[in-house]
Amino acid sequence: MQAKLLLEDGTLxxxxxxxxxxxxVGEVVFNTGITGYQEVLSDPSYCGQIVTMTYPLIGNYGITRDDFESIRPYVHGFVVRRHEEIPSNxxxxYSVDRLLKEYDIPGISGIDTRMLTRKLRHxxxxxxxxxxxxxSIEELQEMLQATxxxxxQVARTSTTQIFSSPGSRERIVLVDFGAKSGxxxxxxxxxxxVVVVPHTATADEIRALRPDGIQLSNGPGDPKDVPHAIEMLQSVLGEIxxxxxxxxxxxxxxACGADTGRLKFGHRGGNHPVKELSTxxxxITSQNHGYTVVEESVANTELEVTHIxxxxxxxxxxxxxQYPAFSVQYHPEAAPGPHDSSYLFDQFIEMIREHKRNTPTIPRQAALVAQLKGEQ
Structure with missing residues (x-):
């Protein structure tokens, strides 16, 4: 069956x-990864987007349930040069075709993805x-303009219920804005x-879980569309x-007073070089984002740039x-890779331990007694 991809500038x-x-209908973007098409399809950060793969052969090693980065794909469409119907691995x-059919996602193959990518870059x-x-083209144009x-996207991809993955060491509250399983x-x-909470979790709800640290996940869309998360962060910064x-x-x-802006065509792929300024x-990092922190806006805040x-x-x-808090734009949990930056999770845990050494907390029993006396 024939398929059409129509861009808002009229390109067909x-x-x-x-x-x-x-x-x-979706935002047409491109990913430069050679492998990892399943991880791309199941990354919630692609919610609402029609993803073009620049590598020409897609589907050759099929789909396996073990490699999903979320419970289901959230892409609005998949664009490839060549779709391999029969995987060999x-x-x-099962195949990419079956995965897309299962979740009602359209795909198109056999187009010049190199031309499309160059157009999006330009x-x-x-x-x-x-x-x-x-x-007809006229009908498609009308649908495109009307949609x-x-x-x-964050509300569409975030969990709606709190759930936990028990462990014996530090308690981490993972705020799910569309988190990858990695x-x-x-x-x-x-x-x-680990306790996973919805994107709507308030500072008091997070405090009630008595976390040692807070992990802010990846997610789709414009960060300014999630103002409640900014308010939550402003309340807990310096405390957790x-x-x-x-x-x-x-x-x-x-949350710290800096600003964000939209990139022309974003960073999406597994080969983006990032420099650590201190060393x-x-x-080499895995990335997937269409927005960035505006460097000039960092100057008047309590933040410092650590990587470019x-x-x-x-x-x-x-x-x-001043506070025990840091962040990176790229994905240190990268799947299928590269794994250069997984050490950042170790740095996070060490930061938590140092914070606990420097700011000992009141024993839980003493805090409970003080609370009960206050209520009386």
Missing amino acids: FTGTSFGSDRES WRAE FGTMKGILATGNK PLLRD ILRELTQRGCD PVFGICLGHQLFAL GRCF NNNDKTVEGLRHK
Whole structure:
């Protein structure tokens, strides 16, 4: 069956349909990863987007349930040069086509993804509609213009219930803005007692869980669409150690008085070089974001820049000058890789321990007695 991808500037791509048979509108973006298409499809940060893979052969090693980064895919469409219908890998359980059909996501193959990527790099990401069937170009243009891009992606991808992954060491509250499973995996591998909370969790609700640290997850969309998280952060900063990743990094910056802005075409792939300013070391990182912290806005805050992107010099890491809190724009839990930056989770745990040594807390029994006396 024929499929069409129509961009808001009028550019039309015609190819072959796979996945679901329907129309879908989203922000058209590209990812430069050679491997990891399953992790891309299941990354909640792609919610509301039509993802183009620049590597030409997609689907050759199939899909396996073990490699999902969330409970389901949230992409609005999938664009590839060549779709391999029959995967060849001993771990494969089924094909990309079946995955897309299962979650009602349309795909298109057989188009010039190199041309599409060059257009997005030159003009920036843009709205598009991916459609199968016989609708005319005029009908598709009308649907495209009438359908706004999503602004509630975090609410769509965040958990609605608190749940835990028990451990014997530090208790970490993971605030889920659309978290990848890799973050939970890295924390549990270090023995942490992880409690996952919705994006709407308030500072008092988090305090009631008596955490040793707060992990701010990745997530989709504009950080300014999540103002309640900024308010929560402003309340707990300095009281509880904080580590932010991706969207969590941007929210941390906003909570400290910095600003964020939209990138022309974003950073999406597994090969982005990041420089650590304190050592001069370069790390190869996995990234997926369309917004960034505005470097000039950091100057009048209590933040300092710790990492920069070696390609375009955008801010990739921040640290608070007074409080135990830091963040990175990239993904240290990267799956399928690279794993250069997984040490940051160890730094987070060490920061928690140092904070506990420097600020001993009142024993729980004494705090309970004081509370009961106050109520009387």
